[in-house]
Amino acid sequence: MHRRLEIITLGLAGLAILATGVxxxxxxxxLFTPLELQIAGVSAMNEIRAAYGxxxxxxxxxxxxxxxxxxxRRTALWVGLAFMGGLTVGRGVSLVxxxxxxxFVFQLWIPETGAAVAIATLLFTRGHARNx
Numbered sequence: 001m002h003r004r005l006e007i008i009t010l011g012l013a014g015l016a017i018l019a020t021g022v023x024x025x026x027x028x029x030x031l032f033t034p035l036e037l038q039i040a041g042v043s044a045m046n047e048i049r050a051a052y053g054x055x056x057x058x059x060x061x062x063x064x065x066x067x068x069x070x071x072x073r074r075t076a077l078w079v080g081l082a083f084m085g086g087l088t089v090g091r092g093v094s095l096v097x098x099x100x101x102x103x104f105v106f107q108l109w110i111p112e113t114g115a116a117v118a119i120a121t122l123l124f125t126r127g128h129a130r131n132x
Contacts, residue, residue, distance in 0.1 A: 003070075006077065006122050010067035013080050013115045018060030024052030034104045059083055077123050084116035 023030055028048040029039055039045050059079060066076020091109045094101065 002122070002125070005118075006073055007067045009115070009118050009122060010063045010073070010076050010080060013084065013119070014060045014063030014067060014076075016060075016111070016115075017056050017063060017083070021053055021055070021057030021060050024056055025049055025054065028052060035102075074123075077119055081116060081119045081123060084112050084119060087112045088116045 028045060031052055032039060039048055063076050063080050066072040
């Protein structure tokens, strides 16, 4: 059962991050319009395509590889925890320092936090140590 939860968690997180990566490469402004941000200039567009496009694409593919291939699973779980945990912490700091964001940002934060908690639970339970 534990292995199945790892596969499902990595698969869902991987697909979500992959979708962000594809959108970041194809239509970067679509990621920023709900956040009320405009991409101004070629350098900004390049940075967005790299970070939100290419980097998300790569991380999403790594998580999917971990869901598919047992030998990548533990590494993929750690990468997923670092990625989702980093997003969760960053949004938490912003909430304290910057104030309350829009409802859209909370719609991002909830699944990011849920994924971070789920991955941490998978990594730090005794079941994972037996499956490693």
